[in-house]
Every structure is written in structure tokens, then in C-alpha cells.
Amino acid sequence: MEIEIATIGGYEEVGRQMTAVRAGNDVVIFDMGLNLSQVLIHDNVETERMHSLDLIDMGAIPDDRIMSDLEGDVQAIVPTHGHLDHIGAISKLAHRYDAPVVATPFTIELVKQQVESEQKFGVENDLVKMDPGESMTIGDHGCELEFVNVTHSIIDAINPVLHTPEGAIVYGLDKRMDHTPVIGDPIDMKRFREIGREGEGVLCYIEDCTNANKKGRTPSENVAREHLRDVLYSIEDYDGGIVATTFSSHIARVKSLVEFADDIGRQPVLLGRSMEKYSGTAERLDFIDFPSDLGMFGHRKSVDRTFKRIMNEGKENFLPVVTGHQGEPRAMLTRMARGETPYELDNGDKVVFSARVIPEPTNEGQRYQAEKLLGMQGARIYDDIHVSGHLNQEGHYAMLDALQPQHIVPAHQDLKGLSGYVKLCEGEGYHMGRDVHVSRNGNLIQLVD
DSSP states (O other): OOEEEEEEESSSSSSSOEEEEEETTEEEEEOOOOOHHHHHTSTTOOGGGSOHHHHHHTTSSOOGGGGGGSOSEEEEEEOSSSOHHHHTTHHHHGGGSSSOEEEOHHHHHHHHHHHHHOSSOOOOOOEEEOOTTOEEEETTTTEEEEEEEOBOSSSSOEEEEEEETTEEEEEEOSOBOOSSOSSSOOOOHHHHHHHHHSTTOEEEEEEEOTTTTSOSOOOOHHHHHHHHHHHHHHTTTOOSOEEEEOOTTOHHHHHHHHHHHHHTTOEEEEESHHHHHHHHHHHHTTSOOOOTTOEEEOSHHHHHHHHHHHHHHOGGGEEEEESOTTOOTTSHHHHHHTTOSSOOOOTTOEEEEOSOOOSSHHHHHHHHHHHHHHHHTTOEEEOOOOOOSSOOHHHHHHHHHHHOOSEEEEESSOHHHHHHHHHHHHHTTOOBTTTBOOOOTTEEEEEEO
16 A cells, blocks of 8 residues: 655644645545744734635645645544644635544534634535544545544644554654643553554654754643742732733643632633633533633623723732733733733733743744833733643653654654754664655655555
8 A cells, every 4th residue: 555645734844734644545634734923924914814825825824735646535634633733724725625624522622613713715524523542444445543642732632643554654743741731631652652563563653843952851731830839829928910821722721820829819810812712612621620700701892891890809819811922912911011901010010921932033022022011011020931742852762662663754843943853863773864754845755655
């Protein structure tokens, strides 16, 4: 059986992930993502109103024209988790393929919301839920799709595995090796080791290289939770305003903020459209049980009414958890920093960033500006209360040992960022050009003729 991989997006940047695997006449697409930074550099862009061709020209979504070179039928579109760099282009591209979108329940719900907000295309692909640990048949030629549970900075994440007669294709984006997660089950390393030793073994491993240059292992989310606890407890006696921000999709981190706010005698409230979207969805699907009186407000008028209430009842009684950890121009924290909300920052007020700056020039510039504006109002910044959602070097060594793949395709970085992972693989006996395949967007890799 011929095995071919199309590296469509995410092989020259972090963002707009998309990979297709052809096994004989059956094709599976993994991820259809957005490169948000390519959108943010344009003012007031509303992607839901834009044509896919314009977004491709902007470099915002994958250029999937290479799919016409794959001689087969797409059987499934499989996003690994609900981050926009993995699902943000589904509403623009999925309608081109007569195939269902197959994902975990939380991811499917986020895809559904993306599709419902789409204003340019009618997306009628079936949305199929599959839990971690489950499998489904792909096509009529002996292929099977399996979901293996992984831990990441969003709940309900998986690594999909396409089992073929020639061996397994493991799509390894995105994960960290967390054995004590705050929400959900630990990464299923037992299953990865089994896959590495079953049947024909692992033919190919496609891996996220985000932290491949960082030594050691990625800490558990519990480490970030305890760091956050320590910071908030240390300012428990402050009688002014405390504001926190984190990734809206990071439900485990939001859970910790809500719990610790109560511990220090403050009422938490979640503010911003994406904060309401992700936390509301997680609660509705029973991934988390927030306090019944927790307020979540996304619409600007509702947010401003909440800010007025906070100012009237006393900032010392509340912990607003807001969007804007990257300094996004229209997010709540940036509006607060510009003085565009009823919430007034005073000298000495605390702003807790439970997030790191995503290392990309647009984000770095926006975050710098937001912090400067906050500082001009007298706010004091607590920064970098975070752990990564991606594997450091020791995690990569552990995955290679578990899977023992015949071939490796580095992904989720630019070419410079891929180099550290290539060096790591070569230290394990692999060689670039033989069994480590560094690729660009729009390329085909032939694994089995």
C-alpha cells in the first residue's frame, strides 16, 4: 500500500496546521488551523466574512491546493484539539471535502461554534464525536483511526493514530507529558508504548517541535497551579484591585484562578467573549463544575455593566479574570489599560499574567504595549505564571523511545525551529534526508511506493 504525506500548513511557522496522510486510496486530514498573527496585523479583520482565497493569500489559513496531487478520497478531517491554530480554518476549507469532521466532544463543540459563526461558506460536513481510547474504521482497505489521550493546555486533546497495513502513522501535535493534570486523565504513555511494538510498528511519527531546544522536561500543570496559588495568597491582604488574565481555552488554569479567588475572599468573574465561550462550553459539557454564582460575560455592554458594579461595590471584593494575555488590541485587558472601561486602575493595583508571551513578533509587540499602558496607570505586573503545553527535550526522547518510529516528520515550527529537533533525532541514530524528513508547506513525502 502506498503511503504519502502532504505537509500543507505549519511547517514554516507556528500556526495554520494542516497535514494529510494518504494510505492507498484513503486520505485523512489532520488539523485545519488559523495563523492568528497574520490576521492581527490587519486592523478590524473579520475572518468569518472573508473568502478562503483571500485568507490563503494573507497566509492566515493553509493553502490546500496540494490536495489535488493526492490520488485518493478524503475519509475524515481530524482536528487534535480546540486551539484556533488547529481548528480555525475548518469553517473555510472543510466544505471542499466530502468527509466528516471527527474529534473529541469538547473539540467538536468548538468546531460547531466556528461553523455557526461562518458567514461566507455553508459548512455541512458531519460532526462526529469520538472519545480518547476509541477507534473507527477508515475506508475499505484495512485502515483504522485511533485517538490516544494526551495532555495539553486545553482539555480533551488527543494524538490521532492512523493504523495502516504498512504500520502506524502517529500525528503528535500538540502535547506535554503531564502525569498529574489538574483536569482530565494523564497522558496515555502505556498505549503509545503498545503502538510502538504492535504489528508493523510505527511507520511515521509527525511531531510538534515547539520546545525541542529546551532542556529537561515540561512541568505539570500542577506546578503552574501552585505558583499561581503562591502569588495570589501573597497579595491576599491587598485592599485594591487585582486583575488576572490567562488563555481563555486553558480551562484548568481558569479553574485554579476561580478557586484561589474564593480562597483570598474575592468573587471571581470571567470577562471577555472567548472567556465566556470556552468556560461556558466546558461547563455545559460537564468537563468542569464552576460555582453556581460565577459570572461569565462576553458581550461588551454586559462586561462594562460588570465593571461598573465592581467599582460601585469595591474592587477589593472581586477578581476579574479577563481576556488579553497577549495584549490583543480588542481584548478586555487592553481596553482596561487604555482606560476604555469603567474599571479604573489605581497606583499599586496588581495585574497577574498567568501566561507567557507567544514568541512571535506581533504578539510580543502587542504585549509590550499593553504592559507599558498598564504601568503608566500605576499597575504592578506579575508575569510568567505558566507552564508550557508542549514537550521539552526529555519528553521528545521519551516519545521516540516509546514509539521507535521508522520515519519522523518535524512540524509546528519554522525551519530554524525545526533544527533543534532534527539534532535531537540524529543523536538517537536517525539521519536527515534518510528517515528524518524536514519539509515545507505544500510538499509531498513518499514513505511507501
